[in-house]
Amino acid sequence: xxxxxxxxxxxxxxxxxxxxxLEKRMDTSDEWIRTRxxxxxxRIADEQTNTSDMAFExxxxxxxxxxxxxxxxxLILVATVTPDHPFxxxxxMLQERLEANHVPAMDISAACSGFMYGMxxxxxxxxxxxxxxxxxxxxxxxxxxxxxxxxGTAVLFGDAAAAAVMGPVSDGKxxxxxxxxxxxxxxxxxxxxxxxxxxxxxxxxxxAVRQMGESAVHxxxxxxxxKEDIDYLIPHQANIRIMEASRERLGIPEEKMIKTIQxxxxxxxxxxxxxxxxxxxxxxxxxGDLIVMVGFGGGLTWxxxxxxxxx
Ligand code: UT7
Numbered sequence: 001x002x003x004x005x006x007x008x009x010x011x012x013x014x015x016x017x018x019x020x021x022l023e024k025r026m027d028t029s030d031e032w033i034r035t036r037x038x039x040x041x042x043r044i045a046d047e048q049t050n051t052s053d054m055a056f057e058x059x060x061x062x063x064x065x066x067x068x069x070x071x072x073x074x075l076i077l078v079a080t081v082t083p084d085h086p087f088x089x090x091x092x093m094l095q096e097r098l099e100a101n102h103v104p105a106m107d108i109s110a111a112c113s114g115f116m117y118g119m120x121x122x123x124x125x126x127x128x129x130x131x132x133x134x135x136x137x138x139x140x141x142x143x144x145x146x147x148x149x150x151x152g153t154a155v156l157f158g159d160a161a162a163a164a165v166m167g168p169v170s171d172g173k174x175x176x177x178x179x180x181x182x183x184x185x186x187x188x189x190x191x192x193x194x195x196x197x198x199x200x201x202x203x204x205x206x207x208a209v210r211q212m213g214e215s216a217v218h219x220x221x222x223x224x225x226x227k228e229d230i231d232y233l234i235p236h237q238a239n240i241r242i243m244e245a246s247r248e249r250l251g252i253p254e255e256k257m258i259k260t261i262q263x264x265x266x267x268x269x270x271x272x273x274x275x276x277x278x279x280x281x282x283x284x285x286x287x288g289d290l291i292v293m294v295g296f297g298g299g300l301t302w303x304x305x306x307x308x309x310x311x
Contacts, residue, residue, distance in 0.1 A: 004174025009061025038240025042158030042265030079114025114269035116303025158265035162273035186300035213249030236295035
């Protein structure tokens with residue numbers, strides 16, 4: 001047996017903020033945002049909806065889609081940099097809301113790479129038979145740390161949650177290879193200070209293009225995949241130009257890259273699982289498909305894995 005995904009769920013707030021809406025709030029244009037980032041609109045949560053509320057909605061669906069109940073969950077991991085509070089963790093709040101058993105629960109802070117860190121952590125516990133069913137949620141309410149006066153960051157981000165239940169799947173399926181990494185020297189390029197996200201966009205861009213491409217190629221090689229074998233690439237949805245660079249580095253055609261950035265913007269830890277959940281809903285991903293996922297984020301951090309879809 002190996003560790004794979006048994007069920008997915010997602011939640012996006014109803015409120016849509018378009019580029020045209022942002023034009024009215026700051027010195028920017030729909031044209032600039034679309035051509036420089038690929039984003040057309042994003043979802044923004046209302047005042048009453050916090051990170052744990054979105055996590056709860058996505059988690060319920062993932063558990064249901066896995067054919068399980070909350071009592072079957074053995075470990076809860078939440079990847080987020082926008083928890084409701086520094087502590088208790090969103091994972092503990094979620095355990096209570098789900099009425100799960102008194103299983104271990106913790107948040108993972110690896111910014112946009114958080115879901116990759118979560119999946120790889122879950123895999124270790126599943127592989128060594130410590131825990132059978134692991135719930136992992138990628139969730140962000142980035143709007144609460146967005147400085148709406150800073151057009152360099154405000155146009156990029158959105159709020160969302162997406163969740164997976166991981167567990168044992170048949171041999172040959174599930175996670176085939178992975179790579180995680182971090183470089184604290186780059187922490188100064190993307191961080192939170194005085195409540196707000198601060199970013200050196202150009203430095204993050206350069207790092208992301210290099211690291212996403214390299215990590216995607218490494219995990220494909222480790223799994224013995226040739227470019228023709230790859231059915232889908234699911235990159236972190238940060239900027240369409242960064243995503244395209246990683247696709248080109250892998251040498252796969254455009255239609256094999258899952259793209260949701262146009263409608264959700266960059267949702268950090270939620271972005272990769274949200275794209276996967278969307279692709280599943282659209283019926284794109286089939287049993288046995290080979291998927292490469294790759295992300296990067298503040299820290300700086302990165303993570304990639306290959307997954308053969310199915311139980
Ligand atoms: O999850 C990880 C999160 N971070 C990222 O993924 C960020 C990675 N970086 C990027 O995606 C890009 O660097 C940005 C989208 C943030 C910026 O794109 P860029 O092509 O690197 O633009 P730039 O920062 O070099 O700015 C070009 C121009 C500047 O004007 P001047 O100096 O040439 O006159 C900016 O002031 O664009 C201006 N600009 C804007 N104009 C209209 C910057 N933001 C905006 C804006 N609307 N929102």
